[in-house]
Amino acid sequence: MASVKLTKVKKIYDNKVEVVHGFDLDIKDKEFVVFVGPSGCGKSTTLRMIAGLEEISAGTVEIDGVVVNDMQPKDRNIAMVFQNYALYPHMTVYDNIAFSLRLQKMPEDQIYEKVTNAAEILGITEYLMRKPRALSGGQRQRVAIGRAMVRESKVFLMDEPLSNLDAKLRNQMRAEIILLRKKLDTTFIYVTHDQTEAMTLADRIVIMKDGYIMQVGTPAECFDMPANLFVAEFIGAPKMNIIKTKLVKENGKYYVTPFGAKIEVTGEKGAELAKRGVEPGEVLLGVRPEHITLAKPGEGIATRLEVNEMMGSELHLHVYTEDETRLIVRVPTISLTKEQREGMTYGAPLNITFEGKVMHFFDPETEKNLLCD
Amino acid sequence: MSKNKDPQAVMKQHMGLKASQRISNTIIYVVLVIISIVWLIPFVCIVLQSLRVEKLNGAMVTWRVGYIFPKKWGLDNYIALFKTDFPRWYLNTFIIAVFVCIIQTVIILCMSYTLSRFRFKMRTKLMRFMLILGLFPGMLAMLILYRVLADLGLTEEHAVPGLILVYVASSGMGYYVSKGFFDTIPKSLDEAARVDGATRAQVLFKIILPLAKPIVIYTVLTAFMAPWGDYVFASYIAHANSLGMNVAVGLNYWLSKDQIAAHYTMFCAGGVMVAIPVSILFMCLQKYYVEGVTGGAVKG
Numbered sequence: 001m002a003s004v005k006l007t008k009v010k011k012i013y014d015n016k017v018e019v020v021h022g023f024d025l026d027i028k029d030k031e032f033v034v035f036v037g038p039s040g041c042g043k044s045t046t047l048r049m050i051a052g053l054e055e056i057s058a059g060t061v062e063i064d065g066v067v068v069n070d071m072q073p074k075d076r077n078i079a080m081v082f083q084n085y086a087l088y089p090h091m092t093v094y095d096n097i098a099f100s101l102r103l104q105k106m107p108e109d110q111i112y113e114k115v116t117n118a119a120e121i122l123g124i125t126e127y128l129m130r131k132p133r134a135l136s137g138g139q140r141q142r143v144a145i146g147r148a149m150v151r152e153s154k155v156f157l158m159d160e161p162l163s164n165l166d167a168k169l170r171n172q173m174r175a176e177i178i179l180l181r182k183k184l185d186t187t188f189i190y191v192t193h194d195q196t197e198a199m200t201l202a203d204r205i206v207i208m209k210d211g212y213i214m215q216v217g218t219p220a221e222c223f224d225m226p227a228n229l230f231v232a233e234f235i236g237a238p239k240m241n242i243i244k245t246k247l248v249k250e251n252g253k254y255y256v257t258p259f260g261a262k263i264e265v266t267g268e269k270g271a272e273l274a275k276r277g278v279e280p281g282e283v284l285l286g287v288r289p290e291h292i293t294l295a296k297p298g299e300g301i302a303t304r305l306e307v308n309e310m311m312g313s314e315l316h317l318h319v320y321t322e323d324e325t326r327l328i329v330r331v332p333t334i335s336l337t338k339e340q341r342e343g344m345t346y347g348a349p350l351n352i353t354f355e356g357k358v359m360h361f362f363d364p365e366t367e368k369n370l371l372c373d
Numbered sequence: 374m375s376k377n378k379d380p381q382a383v384m385k386q387h388m389g390l391k392a393s394q395r396i397s398n399t400i401i402y403v404v405l406v407i408i409s410i411v412w413l414i415p416f417v418c419i420v421l422q423s424l425r426v427e428k429l430n431g432a433m434v435t436w437r438v439g440y441i442f443p444k445k446w447g448l449d450n451y452i453a454l455f456k457t458d459f460p461r462w463y464l465n466t467f468i469i470a471v472f473v474c475i476i477q478t479v480i481i482l483c484m485s486y487t488l489s490r491f492r493f494k495m496r497t498k499l500m501r502f503m504l505i506l507g508l509f510p511g512m513l514a515m516l517i518l519y520r521v522l523a524d525l526g527l528t529e530e531h532a533v534p535g536l537i538l539v540y541v542a543s544s545g546m547g548y549y550v551s552k553g554f555f556d557t558i559p560k561s562l563d564e565a566a567r568v569d570g571a572t573r574a575q576v577l578f579k580i581i582l583p584l585a586k587p588i589v590i591y592t593v594l595t596a597f598m599a600p601w602g603d604y605v606f607a608s609y610i611a612h613a614n615s616l617g618m619n620v621a622v623g624l625n626y627w628l629s630k631d632q633i634a635a636h637y638t639m640f641c642a643g644g645v646m647v648a649i650p651v652s653i654l655f656m657c658l659q660k661y662y663v664e665g666v667t668g669g670a671v672k673g
Binding site for chain 1: 492559561562564565566567568569570571572575579580583584
């Protein structure tokens with residue numbers, strides 16, 4: 001168990017390309033932190049710098065208060081699970097898990113106890129004498145986790161451990177990682193490009209883009225108060241609708257005027273705009289698909305249906321407005337009658353609306369949230 | 374609606390396909406058997422001649438007898454071999470091949486691991502330089518090598534250490550095949566092992582080499598074979614001194630104009646003796662050898 005501190009960490013490759021630009025982060029003891037971002041955002045590189053698999057070009061990485069910049073991976077007291085499992089193909093599952101313990105010259109009887117314990121927790125006892133090639137993807141991933149578990153390291157690093165699994169298995173393994181975290185009770189740093197994984201697993205999410213941190217916060221913070229347009233669009237599925245519109249102020253109240261409609265900004269959002277004294281003008285208005293509701297014909301904003309995605313419990317309706325702006329609306333299937341559902345075909349007219357308390361406002365130039373510090 | 378085909382016609386077509394496949398297979402096998410026989414004839418002749426005891430017209434002449442199958446069979450030629458310098462040549466060859474095999478294998482595998490796994494300045498330039506250098510025939514260096522070895526006193530009866538030096542000298546340049554194989558082993562295995570607590574050397578010995586078994590065996594075999602059958606360098610450096618000869622040079626000496634008549638059947642026996650260890654090695658390791666030769670190219 002340990003804290004991890006990154007101070008102005010940079011990664012510059014030999015060809016002078018800088019992929020991580022001064023990364024600052026304090027990870028507390030026993031915290032589960034998830035680095036999330038699109039491909040090439042530097043999340044895996046940062047994790048690999050913590051692991052010691054990539055040289056740190058500038059800045060410092062501290063584990064438990066000790067600067068580990070010049071330490072070999074083996075001396076950093078970390079365990080890591082790799083995206084492609086990285087199991088040793090010529091060894092049995094038992095030998096794979098026992099590998100690190102044998103390198104520590106631990107007595108065989110202790111190794112046996114640790115390996116069988118780990119195998120029992122992960123439900124792989126019956127596969128201990130098999131080679132990795134005779135295992136399924138999920139079983140291999142469990143072995144990889146078992147191999148990291150027995151090291152009893154201070155920090156547990158996971159580099160996209162579920163991305164090679166099919167959707168069903170991924171959900172199952174995600175739940176198992178949550179349970180494992182409770183059992184191990186250690187510091188976890190987890191890398192993924194899947195925002196669902198990040199939201200469900202993390203105590204804190206670090207959202208990255210092009211080597212910069214876009215926001216650090218709890219899943220709820222990132223979802224409810226995205227610091228900028230990138231985070232707003234990245235967190236949440238389907239992604240947030242962004243509408244270019246005007247913020248107007250009348251009689252001390254704020255209104256937005258998307259597509260000719262006039263909607264009052266209410267609730268905390270309205271109060272916060274007033275408190276901050278936000279000047280009226282052009283804004284990027286963000287509304288999550290689940291916060292848009294269907295309105296009666298003639299009310300709200302007139303749109304036409306382009307695509308109707310039936311997701312089972314809900315419909316994802318892709319609609320377009322008169323000025324060809326595309327929006328996504330998420331409607332619970334149960335809220336619609338059979339006739340309504342059947343009427344949702346290409347070109348069908350749909351009126352939509354949303355409440356003033358669920359809006360997000362972004363500066364069109366800086367793309368920063370107007371209500372965020 | 375597609376028309377239903379007549380089942381009998383389908384059956385006929387099927388039978389026709391089967392018959393034509395059988396005919397083409399038969400032709401292929403007949404051709405392969407003929408090629409094998411042609412290929413085996415010299416080996417069979419050598420084995421037969423090595424077991425021929427009788428000499429031409431009862432005289433000392435052992436060759437140009439005009440027939441293949443011996444009239445009198447025996448191991449006299451093999452026994453006679455051991456009364457000549459042959460055991461010395463054999464021992465020389467064996468010592469050279471074993472030393473070269475060990476040293477060259479170690480150098481090639483280390484070189485391949487380094488070039489496959491480490492990134493350092495001039496790496497690609499070094500590889501390109503070695504590739505170009507490898508295009509020059511080794512014979513070009515023969516004269517200067519002889520001069521250097523002669524100055525060091527490593528020629529003639531001391532040719533064995535000299536030859537080991539010559540064969541081992543450019544070992545590093547033979548890294549291509551094994552580097553290609555190492556490249557196919559995912560780097561995440563090295564990284565996992567390093568996180569697990571392994572040093573670079575432990576990664577090589579505990580992870581990479583066991584996974585690269587075919588290529589290690591391929592490297593060992595080729596490293597053993599090259600000096601085992603070499604004639605050109607060995608003849609130059611032994612310089613007609615029987616004590617420094619290897620089997621190829623020694624046996625070739627028996628083929629000279631004034632020796633062949635008396636030594637032809639012994640030459641054949643010597644040839645068989647040379648082939649035995651290599652044949653056993655190949656028979657035991659052929660599975661890995663083929664994997665090694667093709668592994669680097671196709672292993673995903």
